Amino acid sequence: MDAANEPGEGAARGALRVTALSASGFRNLAPLQLSPGPRFNVIHGDNGQGKSNLLEALYYLAALRSFRGAGNRDLIAEGAEQAQLRARISGPAAPHQHQLLLRRNGGRLLQLDGKRPRSLSAYYAALQMVIFHPGDMHMVSGPPELRRGYLDRILEQFDATFAATAQAYQKALRSRNRLLRAPSPNRGAIAAYDELLASAGAVIGQCRLRLLSEMAQGVVEAFRSVSGEGLSLSLRYAARVEPEVAALRAALSEQLPRDLARGYTGDGPHADDLVFELGRSAAKHYGSQGQHRAIVLALKVAELHELERRVGRVPILLLDDVSSELDRGRNQRLFSLLSELGGQVFLTTTHPEHIQLSHDRVDYRVQAGVVELKADQGRDRGPISG
Ligand SMILES: Nc1ncnc2c1ncn2[C@@H]1O[C@H](COP(=O)(O)OP(=O)(O)OP(=O)(O)O)[C@@H](O)[C@H]1O
Ligand SMILES: [Mg+2]
Known part of the structure; x- marks a missing residue:
């Protein structure tokens, strides 16, 4: 075991940690074997060298999907x-071995501790990660579906019933919309979907509301810590229709003429939004790039706390190119906040000097897909020799 595997000062006892990672045939990465540090793993390199690919490999192991x-x-x-x-992966429970094989024909083989997991939920339950990547920047300024999707991905992780309800809702919504667009729409057939849409819709809206009420305070505080501004952030769930079965049922029935005219269903949780306000203005239109970045970071910090609360251990945090667009002061505040979180962090940067961390830090360099531990820090090498 190299020094990087000894929990450093400040490493949380209840944190999940990747203690060994190997990858081959993944994106542009040369076959690699790493023993990441327990706290901050700083991955640097020029553009297009494979930094995000390395985070993508890590994230795939937890989420079974690419964050891109x-x-x-x-x-x-x-x-x-x-x-x-x-x-x-080490953590409060016994260590787990995660293994994944992706085939070009689309096949995928999953193993948890050398065996096929009982279910996908059993696999997800073993490892949680939170990712921040440049695409997340659209979360504040982009379309509402990004914000709804963000809340739903968190809920799906813990609640197989929520995932099934959301799927059933989407399927019914597609069918209803198809009927609305038929040349001579059958009102009875359309209304037949209303009951399912109202009951599943109420569950979806209520789950999102509950999640948001649990996270809101954490988001507001993390935003204050990172931005250091007097301007306060607030967030609220903007439901088109109150997430109650009766209210949704009534809206679907009353708005049928409008839905027929437009050719789609206008009301329900698929039309809801999550609204961020800076002071009294909508952050979407008012906030600067740096403020949007601070809002998304605050969301991710709150997500980390929420997952920690639900599973009883600190998830692994992946930060792809987090420091750009944050000024020196905000970077400093971000890293002091991250230091307090206590979990394992992997972060990429083109400018390692922006990463203001003086200890508990292991540096890797990525060049043309080869990941190497910085010379003075130990034995990890990119390509497996021999
Ligand atoms: N399936 C693949 N096989 C081989 N190379 C790939 C594959 N997919 C992507 N690449 C290459 O991986 C390279 C590195 O991508 P990556 O996104 O990790 O870069 P990066 O270091 O994060 O750069 P940046 O700083 O610009 O974000 C790109 O040049 C891309 O062409
Ligand atoms: Mg990148």
Whole structure:
């Protein structure tokens, strides 16, 4: 075991940690074997070298999907038939071994501790990660579906029933919309979907509201810590219709003429939004780039706390290119906040000097897909020798 594996000062006892990672055939990464540090792992390199690919490999092990929305074909290295990822995760419970094989034909083989997991929920339950990546920047300024999707992904992780309800809702919504657009719409057939949409819709809206009420305070405080501004952030769930079965049922029935005219269902949780306000103005239109970044970071910090509360251990935090667009003061405040969180963090940067962390830090350099521990820090090497 190298020094990087000894929990450093300040390492939380209840934190999940990747203690070993190996990857082959993944994106542009040369076959690698790493023993990450227990706290901050700083991954630096120029543009296009493979920094985000390394975070993507880590995230895939937890979420079984790419945070960039890539399919298996994109994830497997050009010219390779399969990609393999393996990680040892330590935490308050016994360590777990995660193993994944992605095949070019779309096949995927999952193993948890050398066996096929009982269910996907059992796999997800073993490892939680929170990711911040540049695409998240659209979360404040982009369309509402990004914000709804963000809340739903968190809920799905813990609640297989929520995931099934959300799926049933989407399916019914698609069917109802199809009928609304038919040349001579059948009102009876359309209304037949209303009951399911009202009951599933109420569950979805209420789950989102509850999650948000649990996270809101944490978001507001984290925003204050990172931005250091007097301007206060507030957030609220903007429901088009109150998430109650009776209210949704009534809206669907009353708005049928409008829905028929437009060709889609206007009311329900698929039309709700999460609104951020800075002072009294909508952050979407009012906030600066740096403020949007601070809002998203605050959300992720609150998400981390929420997952910690629900599973009883600190998830692993992945930060892709977090420091750009934050000025020196905000960077400093961000890193002091991250130091307090106590979990394991992987972060990428083109400018390691922006990462204002003086201890508990292991530095890696990525160049043309080869990941190397910085020379003075130990034995990890990119390519597996021999
Ligand atoms: N399936 C693949 N096989 C081989 N190479 C790939 C594959 N997918 C992506 N790449 C290459 O991986 C390279 C690195 O991508 P990555 O997104 O990790 O860069 P990065 O270091 O994060 O850069 P930046 O600082 O610009 O964000 C790109 O040059 C891309 O062409
Ligand atoms: Mg990148």
